[in-house]
Amino acid sequence: MSAVATVAPPTARPLAVANWLLALCGLILLMVIVGGITRLTESGLSITEWKPITGAIPPLTEAHWLREFELYKRIPEYQQINRGMSLAEFKNIFFWEWAHRQLGRVIGLVALLPLAWFWFRKAIPDGYRLRTASIFVLVCIQGAIGWWMVASGLTQRTDVSHLRLAVHLLTALFIFAFCLWTALDLRSPGAERRRMPTIAIWAFAVLFLQLLFGAYVAGLDAGYAFNTWPLMGDELYPSAAPWLEPLLRNFVDNPITVQFIHRWLAFGVLAMAILLAVRVRRDGGRRESLFLHIVVGLQILLGIATLLSGVHLHVAVTHQAMAVLVVAAFVAAAHRLALGQGRTADPSIDLRSAVAAE
Structure with a gap:
């Protein structure tokens, strides 16, 4: 239930x-x-x-x-x-x-x-x-x-x-x-x-990682490291980039590595958003599905624009604000899915609603 x-x-x-x-x-x-x-x-x-x-x-x-x-x-x-x-x-x-x-x-x-x-x-x-x-x-x-x-x-x-x-x-x-x-x-x-559905928990786990690396990008000023897309300079990952020791530090303290992960993890978020949107649309949540597709797509475009603009103030602030709307879209979709599953699992809810309406 x-x-x-x-x-x-x-x-x-x-x-x-x-x-x-x-x-x-x-x-x-x-x-x-x-x-x-x-x-x-x-x-x-x-x-x-x-x-x-x-x-x-x-x-x-x-x-x-x-x-x-x-x-x-x-x-x-x-x-x-x-x-x-x-x-x-x-x-x-x-x-x-x-x-x-x-x-x-x-x-x-x-x-x-x-x-x-x-x-x-x-x-x-x-x-x-x-x-x-x-x-x-x-x-x-x-x-x-x-x-x-x-x-x-x-x-x-x-x-x-x-x-x-x-x-x-x-x-x-x-x-x-x-x-x-x-x-x-x-x-x-x-x-x-309502309890969060399992698929939504996995979607939020991927989103959490992306938000975490987004915060690292902001705190390290990693957005200034490379302002080209999809390549970082002329390479997928710059071969001449310095590496920190121990190795795991690069995933936290290296601006180039952090920017690289943030770039491509966005598409992991997109994949999870699509899975969640498809599920919620099947349950009748057309608006939530559409909202989720729109804000995630816009957020990826804003992320690219932030890089290409050299982290222009207005673009970067809009990108950060859109992150909140992405969270809102995931919450709305997950809750709509939970609402639909709750009604399926417990028919008495609809029965009580019908009785109350009478």
Whole structure:
């Protein structure tokens, strides 16, 4: 059986809770876009302190700005790369990092305040209280991961750790997928919790690897290594490329190898997307199938365009934003497949729906 029955108290408002979670998904999409701009403009290390509450207020006086600038001058990024930067230039990169953190605060409040209201009003259906509360906990953890990532670039490095960046990005995408799946559960007949089909689990495993290597590409600036496609220069893989020791390090720390894997793993994602789309279309999910084909195809084209453009800001940010829509398409298709299997496995669901309609 693919569904777990829930008992809804008289005050339960599953659609309202679902809409709240969908709003969170929209904010996370915006967060990923702003995060991409912050990374591509090299703005992520401009704020060298973590003040979750008081940091919401930006510098308001010249003295405050000079203090922030002096703190930035102490880190390796300024000393080795941006030495001589003007205060006006600093204000520009400061803005994007502040906007990124401010949006994180907004997401935290949107995760907490409606949750508290729904909880107090007993509007959350049984079986969803722990799940919705865990979303708020994950959002808080994500904030801590963001600072953990930034802290990696404040002492010895001139950038943040690409490993920590990968954890930060993948956590954001997991929260997005978790919110969307829960919202779709709440909007399904009887607000029944669905279990992910096996084929979808395999599809998500391949997608996870691709997103992981995409984060490595971003963190290592590996997109700049070769701006030709389908060959890297004149070869499938450049024979003169240096190799790190031990061998496995190349799959994590070598920008050329990481870009190569990210290029071709995209077609593994495409193959899994086609398999999932075919299955969901057979179950009547024509829209989900079409959406999945469109976003994966567009994402591959955007990835190629990002390389050919030399990682142009607007193209690269669109590529990162599209990654969120790819996750959304996989979740929507997987959930539609789970919904169809649940109805097949448990005919009583349709019977209960028919009785309720009468």
